Amino acid sequence: MRVNLLFAVSSLLITLSSVTVADLADAEQPLSEKPNASSDEVKSEIHSVSEVQAYKTSATYLLRTPRNHNFVHQLSQVTSDVVSVTDVKVNNTDKGIELILITPNSVELQVSGKTEGNSYIVDIPNARLQLASGESFRQEKPAAGIALVTVANVDASTLQVTVVGEANAPQVELFDSQIEGLVFGVTATISTAQQPTTTPDQTREILPGWNVITAYSYTDARITQDNNFPVGNLLPNQPVHLASLWTTYIIPKGNLQGLGFGFGLTYVGDQQVDSFNTLKLPSYIRADAALYYRRNNFNAALNIQNLFDKRYFEASNGDTQVYPALPLTAKFTLGWQF
Structure with missing residues (x-):
């Protein structure tokens, strides 16, 4: 207080x-x-x-200092030591997202960025991603107009951040925070298109502790006015159909009370790779699973993504570059609520 x-x-x-x-x-x-x-x-x-x-x-926000240039920033004191990025956060904003790279003592990072196709790419020298969950970070479709965010090590002393826009490259502002680290203010560039029709998540309890969750989204996002691309074409990296089905079961009582299981399927429809609609990324269905235990203040979880190790592509940067999805991936977490 x-x-x-x-x-x-x-x-x-x-x-x-x-x-x-x-x-x-x-x-x-x-x-x-x-x-x-x-x-x-x-x-x-x-x-x-x-x-x-x-x-x-x-x-x-008072402790954030905007940088004068989006792409290149020369620090007054350049260090040759490799700085560890210990956490990555993605928060939604009214314009898109903010991507935060957490560094010890909020050490400032040098950046060298560029725009390629519908991607904003930043190389950060003298930095290395060292998360508790591994040495890479990935989040798909964190906000409307943004298809993918990745943070990964290029080599032992270089870190790369990539933000892929659905139709065009996003606009990015950089801030140095005294309490957070390096902040990317990302504004999605959204073309004029029909608004998506989304069915809110529907949760049904079949039996005590057994739930089924469904969701569906229909987005007919087309170009309505443009000087370069044909009117009526679908926007890239925007599937028309998205759907998911999850079922979970938590043992409600007894010695194993709090133990839970989950299994889910995610469907992503065809996606155009560019605004000329010359090529499509095929649709795919991904299976995920979860095993978790929650009791009093303790919780543990094992989350498995792409359970059957399916090979598919989840986003593109024009017709010259596509991004393959992660293979079978498992993540184990432990937590205690104070």
């Missing part, structure tokens, strides 16, 4: 200070230099806290 109060007071002080400096910089003549300035005039120049945008009072 005490820590939260200190952060709140600090945020308030920083906000009021920034407003005061901005007002003085914009004023033609400071009131303090006017010999006949009244107290009412002075009060009218002071902004109330409610007039300040809410995001400026957030400690997280």
Whole structure:
């Protein structure tokens, strides 16, 4: 409680200070230099806290510094030591996502980025991904307009971040955070197209502890106006049909209470590889499974993706590059809730 109060007071002080400096910089003549300035005039120049945008009072955002250039940033102090990236976070925003690379003591990272086709690619020298779950990170379709996010080691001292847009390359802003690390603010570039028709997830309890979850999405995303691509063509990396079926069972009582099992199927329809619709990625069905145990504050889980080791392609970067899916992958986690 005490820590939260200190952060709140600090945020308030920083906000009021920034407003005061901005007002003085914009004023033609400071009131303090006017010999006949009244107290009412002075009060009218002071902004109330409610007039300040809410995001400026957030400690997280106040401690982020935007970089001047999206692609290349030269640090004032360059280190030859290899920096470990210990965690990767993807958070949804109103514009798309923010991708955060967590480093010890929020060490700044050098970046060298470029856009290729519908992908934004960043090479980070003197850095290495070292997650508890392995040395690569991958998330499919984290937000509308974004097909794939990957973070992987290129070699022993170079890290590569790739963000693949569904139709076009996303727009990216870079921030250095004093408490997080390197932050990518990713804005998806979405073409004018028909809005998707999505059936919300449906959960049905068949028996006590046994649930079935279904979901379906229909997206007829087509080009409606463009100077380069044929009107009516489907957008790339956007399947028309998506569906999933999951069933889970948790033992409700007895000595094995809290032990659960899960099995699911995910269907992804055909996807165009480019806006000319010259080639398709074929549809696929992927099987996943889970085994988990939850009791009081303890939980453990074994998640298996691509259970039958099916080979398929999940995204593309034009007609020259496609991204194969991960093979059979298992991830084991332990947790304790305080």
